[in-house]
Amino acid sequence: MSGPKKAGFGATMKAVFWSFFGVRKRKDYEHDAANLNPVYVIVGGLIGAAVFIGILLFVVRMAVAK
Template identity: 70%
Template structure:
């Protein structure tokens, strides 16, 4: 591989979702982090993070709605 050539990104969107999920908890092994940095597509990570935040907010709103209804 030439020095200026970008590494090929070969991880799927599901792998990006998994990495973002574990990152929300702050639990990542250094080896996994390094693999993610090489293999994950940055666009997939951004979309996965936005989706994760939306799900998190939805769950919080649902819990608040249930607590207030009691």
């Protein structure tokens, strides 16, 4: 018998986004803990951090340019 189905990369990115945002229901957290692929979580976290830093740099450059 196979174990629980692992979540795909899209579902992992959604979970990472909500983690960055800081809002997560306990039921959803428990579901994520059981179904997310740890490699996807690490890659998603790195992508999320890169996007966050890119947005911050863009905002700072726009503020300094004016």
